[in-house]
Amino acid sequence: MPEGKSPLSSRVLLALISIVFVATIPWFQINPYIIHIIILMGIYIIYSSSWNLLAFSGQASLGHSAFLGLGGYFSTLLVINFGINPWLGLVAGASFAAVMGTLIGLTCVRLREWFLAMVTFGFAIIAETIIAALDWITQGTTGYATPSLVSGRFQYYYVVMGLVIITILAVHFIIRSKVGLALSAIRENELEAESSGINAVKYRLLAFTLSAFIAGVAGVILAHYIGYISNEIFSFHHSFMPLIMSVTGGLNTVGGPIIGSIIILTIWEALKVINPIQRMIVIGLFLVLIVIFMPRGVISLIKRYFRFAW
Amino acid sequence: MIDTVTLALTLLWGIAIGCIYILMAAGLNLIFGVMKIVNFAHGQFLMLGAYMCYWAWFLLGINPYAAVLLSMAVVTVVGVAVERLCFSRILGTSKLNEIFISLGLIYIFDYSAVLFWTDKPKSIVTPFEYSVLSLGIVSISYDWLISIAVVSVILVGLFVLLEKTKIGRAMRATSQDRVAAMLMGINVDKVYVTSFGVGSALAAAAGSLFGIIFSLDPYMGSLPAVKAFAIIILGGLGSISGAIVGGLLYGLAENTATFFLGGIWRHAVAFALLIAVLVIRPTGLFGEGK
Numbered sequence: 001m002p003e004g005k006s007p008l009s010s011r012v013l014l015a016l017i018s019i020v021f022v023a024t025i026p027w028f029q030i031n032p033y034i035i036h037i038i039i040l041m042g043i044y045i046i047y048s049s050s051w052n053l054l055a056f057s058g059q060a061s062l063g064h065s066a067f068l069g070l071g072g073y074f075s076t077l078l079v080i081n082f083g084i085n086p087w088l089g090l091v092a093g094a095s096f097a098a099v100m101g102t103l104i105g106l107t108c109v110r111l112r113e114w115f116l117a118m119v120t121f122g123f124a125i126i127a128e129t130i131i132a133a134l135d136w137i138t139q140g141t142t143g144y145a146t147p148s149l150v151s152g153r154f155q156y157y158y159v160v161m162g163l164v165i166i167t168i169l170a171v172h173f174i175i176r177s178k179v180g181l182a183l184s185a186i187r188e189n190e191l192e193a194e195s196s197g198i199n200a201v202k203y204r205l206l207a208f209t210l211s212a213f214i215a216g217v218a219g220v221i222l223a224h225y226i227g228y229i230s231n232e233i234f235s236f237h238h239s240f241m242p243l244i245m246s247v248t249g250g251l252n253t254v255g256g257p258i259i260g261s262i263i264i265l266t267i268w269e270a271l272k273v274i275n276p277i278q279r280m281i282v283i284g285l286f287l288v289l290i291v292i293f294m295p296r297g298v299i300s301l302i303k304r305y306f307r308f309a310w
Numbered sequence: 311m312i313d314t315v316t317l318a319l320t321l322l323w324g325i326a327i328g329c330i331y332i333l334m335a336a337g338l339n340l341i342f343g344v345m346k347i348v349n350f351a352h353g354q355f356l357m358l359g360a361y362m363c364y365w366a367w368f369l370l371g372i373n374p375y376a377a378v379l380l381s382m383a384v385v386t387v388v389g390v391a392v393e394r395l396c397f398s399r400i401l402g403t404s405k406l407n408e409i410f411i412s413l414g415l416i417y418i419f420d421y422s423a424v425l426f427w428t429d430k431p432k433s434i435v436t437p438f439e440y441s442v443l444s445l446g447i448v449s450i451s452y453d454w455l456i457s458i459a460v461v462s463v464i465l466v467g468l469f470v471l472l473e474k475t476k477i478g479r480a481m482r483a484t485s486q487d488r489v490a491a492m493l494m495g496i497n498v499d500k501v502y503v504t505s506f507g508v509g510s511a512l513a514a515a516a517g518s519l520f521g522i523i524f525s526l527d528p529y530m531g532s533l534p535a536v537k538a539f540a541i542i543i544l545g546g547l548g549s550i551s552g553a554i555v556g557g558l559l560y561g562l563a564e565n566t567a568t569f570f571l572g573g574i575w576r577h578a579v580a581f582a583l584l585i586a587v588l589v590i591r592p593t594g595l596f597g598e599g600k
Contacts, residue, residue: 114409295404
């Protein structure tokens with residue numbers, strides 16, 4: 001993140017303008033499909049921000065869909081079977097994801113990059129298998145319809161945008177806090193961080209918990225919004241998307257996942273002319289090109305050419 | 311109640327599939343040892359190898375076992391291209407970049423395969439498809455026996471390459487100490503390309519045999535790659551014999567566990583094994599077992 005000193009820096013102004021812009025979009029008579037895409041972008045911004053927060057501590061997860069899915073399943077099952085308030089379900093689902101994140105984190109925090117990637121990937125597969133095996137409550141692979149959180153598309157729009165703002169602010173303040181400092185120290189050089197008194201294992205675990213909580217929020221919202229949940233939510237595609245979005249936007253920045261989610265979903269929609277298989281290939285090529293030619297993501301371009309915005 | 315015949319068959323299957331894992335693990339291990347990178351897209355070379363074998367058999371009518379060689383050749387070329395175009399450009403940058411690049415490659419390879427061959431499973435029929443060797447109560451398909459033999463021949467070839475040839479010595483030297491190897495006049499770039507090519511060829515052989523024994527689909531590569539990864543952690547870095555023992559153990563363990571728990575647990579069991587290995591040896595490849 002660039003350094004903004006005064007509270008009314010141009011960055012805050014930019015954020016306010018974007019909020020006002022986003023808030024007024026539904027007032028214009030625009031295609032409901034576009035509103036739908038913007039809601040999806042919002043959910044993905046929350047989801048990839050959670051992935052990015054974990055990556056901020058140097059841990060790249062390949063199984064983030066475990067948290068997305070567990071959050072979604074836990075909250076909707078509570079709502080359906082016990083009739084609890086869906087908003088309470090949101091908190092419960094996210095907390096459940098956070099608990100699972102902590103447990104998974106316990107096995108992961110001591111692992112290096114590749115092993116961590118493999119193990120998190122494995123946990124997503126294990127979660128999927130368990131959910132499918134528990135078919136007497138989860139309906140196995142067929143899934144079930146989920147109740148609605150709010151009444152209509154516009155209501156969802158504002159709920160999601162509100163959650164996006166809360167998430168971005170939360171991630172921003174976590175990264176700026178002492179915790180964030182410790183996490184980036186661990187990411188850059190774990191040995192040095194430990195020798196300056198940072199308990200790396202503890203902070204890595206904390207990153208897992210926080211990240212899983214946010215991913216759980218995204219999962220609950222996604223499950224309610226889409227209207228059904230099946231164990232397809234654990235697919236590797238769902239695990240890789242936040243990674244692709246964060247890398248595209250810019251790793252270790254608050255803005256990266258926002259820009260990345262918008263870019264990737266825009267590409268996805270713009271390529272509707274070709275079939276989904278070809279679109280996947282384009283996304284893969286795009287990721288490879290970004291990593292080779294723009295390892296700091298699109299946000300580095302914006303930072304270079306639009307200095308005035310900061 | 312446990313059916314002894316089924317158990318015996320399960321164990322035999324474990325060995326056969328273990329052989330395929332060995333090839334994958336040896337290739338990954340070679341690439342990791344020399345270049346210090348992990349190619350998560352290694353399984354995609356397996357998939358590509360399987361389809362090359364399928365094409366050679368289906369379109370050209372070549373015997374599938376002869377097609378293994380052809381498939382190895384084609385995939386070596388692809389591997390070298392991938393190394394030159396992608397991995398060589400990010401060597402020495404953040405290790406996460408390898409993971410990201412590999413993911414991009416997985417998307418490209420998997421979905422290109424869907425475009426070319428659709429996602430319907432295909433199978434390769436060998437001349438020995440329906441012949442079995444009867445050993446008392448159990449009977450083994452000839453295809454499994456031939457596959458085990460093919461793996462043995464390839465592994466002997468790999469040993470000869472690493473131990474007896476100049477480039478093999480250069481590869482071992484580079485894997486021990488890159489800078490010292492450079493100072494000794496070894497062209498490290500050439501060693502990298504060679505290792506990556508050989509690793510890809512091994513994956514192609516694994517894929518061809520996998521396609522012969524089981525069936526082919528575009529997503530077939532990911533899980534064997536993960537398992538190969540677990541095996542090199544189990545077997546130790548740079549040790550081909552470790553990969554052999556690890557591969558057999560893994561094949562046996564996985565098949566026995568699936569036998570007792572049931573098929574839907576197959577993948578979960580594979581990962582549970584990987585996680586168990588990593589919890590015991592969190593440093594994985596960098597552990598003392600070097």
